[in-house]
Amino acid sequence: MEPLLKVEGLKLYFRTTKGIVQAVDGVGFELMPRTAMVVVGESGCGKTSLARAILRLLPKNVHTYSGKIYLDGQDVMQLNDEQFRRQIRWQKISYVAQAAMNALNPVIKVGFQVAEPLLIHKRMKREEAMRRVVEAFQIVGVPTDFVDRYPFELSGGMRQRVVIAMALVTNPQLVILDEPTSALDVLTQANIMNSLKGIKQEFDLTYILITHDISTSSELALEAMVMYAGQIVELGKAGHFYLEPLHPYSQKLMSSVPTLREDKELDFIPGQPPSLINPPKGCRFAPRCPKRFSACDQEPPMVEYKDGRKIKCHLYA
Amino acid sequence: MEDRVLLAVKDLHKWFELRKWGFIHVGFVRAVDGVDFDIHYGEAVTFVGESGCGKSTLARTMLGLYQPTKGEILFQGKRLQKLGRWYRSQVGYVQQDPYGALPPFMNVRRILLEPLVINHWGTRAERERRIREVLEEVKLTPVDDFIAKFPHMLSGGQQQRLVIARAIVMNPKLLVADEPVSMLDASVRVEILKLLDSVQKAHNLGVAYITHDLSTVRYFSERIFVMYAAKIVEKAPVKELIRNPLHPYTQALLDAIADPDPENAHKMREVPPGEPPSLLHPPSGCRFHPRCKHAIEGLCDREVPPEFEPTPGHFVSCWLHK
Numbered sequence: 318m319e320p321l322l323k324v325e326g327l328k329l330y331f332r333t334t335k336g337i338v339q340a341v342d343g344v345g346f347e348l349m350p351r352t353a354m355v356v357v358g359e360s361g362c363g364k365t366s367l368a369r370a371i372l373r374l375l376p377k378n379v380h381t382y383s384g385k386i387y388l389d390g391q392d393v394m395q396l397n398d399e400q401f402r403r404q405i406r407w408q409k410i411s412y413v414a415q416a417a418m419n420a421l422n423p424v425i426k427v428g429f430q431v432a433e434p435l436l437i438h439k440r441m442k443r444e445e446a447m448r449r450v451v452e453a454f455q456i457v458g459v460p461t462d463f464v465d466r467y468p469f470e471l472s473g474g475m476r477q478r479v480v481i482a483m484a485l486v487t488n489p490q491l492v493i494l495d496e497p498t499s500a501l502d503v504l505t506q507a508n509i510m511n512s513l514k515g516i517k518q519e520f521d522l523t524y525i526l527i528t529h530d531i532s533t534s535s536e537l538a539l540e541a542m543v544m545y546a547g548q549i550v551e552l553g554k555a556g557h558f559y560l561e562p563l564h565p566y567s568q569k570l571m572s573s574v575p576t577l578r579e580d581k582e583l584d585f586i587p588g589q590p591p592s593l594i595n596p597p598k599g600c601r602f603a604p605r606c607p608k609r610f611s612a613c614d615q616e617p618p619m620v621e622y623k624d625g626r627k628i629k630c631h632l633y634a
Numbered sequence: 635m636e637d638r639v640l641l642a643v644k645d646l647h648k649w650f651e652l653r654k655w656g657f658i659h660v661g662f663v664r665a666v667d668g669v670d671f672d673i674h675y676g677e678a679v680t681f682v683g684e685s686g687c688g689k690s691t692l693a694r695t696m697l698g699l700y701q702p703t704k705g706e707i708l709f710q711g712k713r714l715q716k717l718g719r720w721y722r723s724q725v726g727y728v729q730q731d732p733y734g735a736l737p738p739f740m741n742v743r744r745i746l747l748e749p750l751v752i753n754h755w756g757t758r759a760e761r762e763r764r765i766r767e768v769l770e771e772v773k774l775t776p777v778d779d780f781i782a783k784f785p786h787m788l789s790g791g792q793q794q795r796l797v798i799a800r801a802i803v804m805n806p807k808l809l810v811a812d813e814p815v816s817m818l819d820a821s822v823r824v825e826i827l828k829l830l831d832s833v834q835k836a837h838n839l840g841v842a843y844i845t846h847d848l849s850t851v852r853y854f855s856e857r858i859f860v861m862y863a864a865k866i867v868e869k870a871p872v873k874e875l876i877r878n879p880l881h882p883y884t885q886a887l888l889d890a891i892a893d894p895d896p897e898n899a900h901k902m903r904e905v906p907p908g909e910p911p912s913l914l915h916p917p918s919g920c921r922f923h924p925r926c927k928h929a930i931e932g933l934c935d936r937e938v939p940p941e942f943e944p945t946p947g948h949f950v951s952c953w954l955h956k
Binding site for chain 2: 472474504532537584
C-alpha cells in the first residue's frame with residue numbers, strides 16, 4: 318500500500334534577532350492511510366512547527382523551508398503557494414490549530430464560520446454550504462440548532478467540536494490535530510476522543526495528533542513519533558512505544574506520566590530542552606541523558622530496531 | 635480529635651448575585667453550595683472536579699478573599715472573619731498561572747520581600763536571610779543567579795517555584811494550591827509536585843490541592859474530596875477512592891482517565907451524557923441525576939441526598955449507598 322503522506326528531510330528554520338532557530342531539522346516519516354500518528358515531546362521541541370511546515374502555514378521570518386513532502390504520491394513541494402492553497406490546504410489536509418476553540422470569531426455565528434472553508438476552498442453556494450455544515454455538526458456531535466449561535470453561547474467542549482467540524486467539513490484525507498483536548502475537562506476530553514475515533518472509522522480518515530499528554534494520546538494513536546529539539550528521536554508503532562520505549566528521552570518521558578491505576582515511582586527530566594538557535598553538537602539529548610557515553614559527541618544515526626522502530630541513539634547502533 | 639483540625643469548613647455557601655443592567659436581580663450563581671470538611675495539621679487534601687464546579691471559588695473563600703454567604707470557616711478554632719489580616723500570613727496561595735501571578739516589574743528579591751514587609755517581619759538582614767533560605771528550599775539555586783532576575787527571565791517551572799517560595803516565605807500553616815501544575819509541561823509537572831510534597835512534609839503544612847487531573851492525585855495527597863456542581867459528593871482516602879469509588883460521578887471521572895496503553899485506541903470509553911448543570915438553576919434533588927445511569931425516579935430527582943458513610947472514613951452523598 319502506498320503511504321498517504323511521505324516526508325523526507327523536512328527543514329524549517331526561522332530567522333530571529335538572536336540567530337536562526339532550527340525548529341524542524343531534517344524530519345522524515347511515512348504515514349499510511351487510515352492510521353493515526355501521535356507526535357509527542359516537551360513544549361518547544363518543534364511539534365507545532367512540523368504541522369505548520371506540512372501545511373505550509375509559514376510566518377514571514379522563514380529562513381529555510383526545504384525537504385520533500387509527497388501527498389498521495391504527489392510532490393506538493395513543487396506547487397507554488399497559490400496552487401498549494403487551492404489544491405491541498407483544506408482540500409486534502411485540514412488543521413485543528415492549538416487553542417483554536419478560543420480563536421473563533423466572537424461576532425460571527427459558528428455555523429457560518431464552519432461554512433467558510435466550503436465557500437473559500439470549494440466555492441460552494443451559501444445554502445449548500447450550510448447544509449453541509451449541519452451534516453458536519455451531526456458527525457461531531459453538536460446539536461444542529463447551534464449553527465445560529467455565537468461562540469460565547471457554547472461551552473468549551475462544544476466549541477472544540479465546532480472547530481473539529483470546521484476541519485472535517487471539506488472531506489479532507491488527513492487531519493492534523495494540534496492539542497485538541499488539552500484545555501478541556503476529563504469527561505469532555507474522553508467524549509471528544511470517542512467522537513474522533515468514531516469519525517476516523519466512518520470516514521477512513523488519517524490523523525496526525527500533536528500533544529504532550531501521553532495518556533490521552535493513547536486513545537487514538539496507532540503510530541508514535543517522539544520529537545526532541547526539532548528532530549525525530551523515536552518513530553514506530555504506538556504499541557511498542559507505550560509499552561517499551563527505547564530512546565532514553567522516550568523512556569524518561571514515559572516515566573514522567575502519572576498513572577491512575579498502577580503504582581509507580583514518578584520521574585522527571587532534569588534541565589530544559591536546548592535552545593534551537595545553537596543546539597548541542599552530536600546527540601541533542603546528551604546533556605540531559607542518564608545513559609550518555611563517549612560516542613554521544615557525534616551525531617547519532619537513525620537506527621532500525623528489530624521490531625521495525627527507528628531510534629536516533631548510539632545505544633542501538 | 636478536635637485539636638488536630640487546622641481548618642474546619644461548616645455548611646459553607648458562596649453565592650454570587652447576578653443582575654441585569656446592574657440593578658435587576660436575576661438570581662444567584664451558587665458557586666459553593668453547602669460544603670463541609672476539615673483539613674488537619676500537616677495533611678494534604680485534594681479537591682477534584684470539572685471546571686465550573688466551584689473549586690476555585692472554594693479556594694478563594696478559604697483564603698479569605700471572598701466573604702461566605704452562609705456558613706463559616708474556622709482556622710485553629712477561630713472564625714475567619716475575626717482573624718483579619720493576620721490570617722493572610724498564615725495561609726499561602728499557589729496560583730494556577732505562574733506568569734500571571736508574578737508582577738513583571740519586580741525582581742525575585744522584591745517579590746519575596748513584599749510579604750515580609752507587609753507583615754512587618756524581621757529586620758532588613760533577617761529578611762534577606764529568609765529570602766535566600768526560601769530560594770534554597772525551592773531549589774532556585776545558585777541563589778545569586780536568580781535573586782536579581784525578573785519573572786520573564788525564568789522558565790515556567792522556575793516561575794512556579796518562585797510562586798511556591800512566595801507562598802511559604804511567611805511560614806504559613808496552610809497552603810492553598812489552585813491547579814499548580816496544569817499550565818506546565820508534563821516533565822516539569824512531576825518536578826513541581828515533588829517539590830510541593832517535600833515542602834509540605836518539611837513544614838508539616840496543611841495543603842488544599844485543587845485540580846481537575848485525578849491521575850496526579852495519588853502522588854500527592856492523603857484524602858480526596860470530589861466536587862460536582864458546587865457540592866462535595868464524595869470524600870475518601872486516596873487509595874480507597876481509586877480502588878472503590880462509590881458515587882456514580884466519581885466512577886465516571888475515573889473511567890474517563892486513560893493510562894498510557896495502546897489498547898485504548900481500539901475501544902470506546904463510556905462517558906455520561908450531557909454537561910455539568912448551570913449553577914444558576916441547579917437540578918432538583920441530586921445534582922448528578924440527569925446524567926446518572928443509576929438514577930432512581932421519584933427519589934434522586936426530588937430529595938437531596940445526605941452524606942452516608944458506608945465504610946468508615948468514606949463519605950458519599952448518593953442515595954444508592956443509603
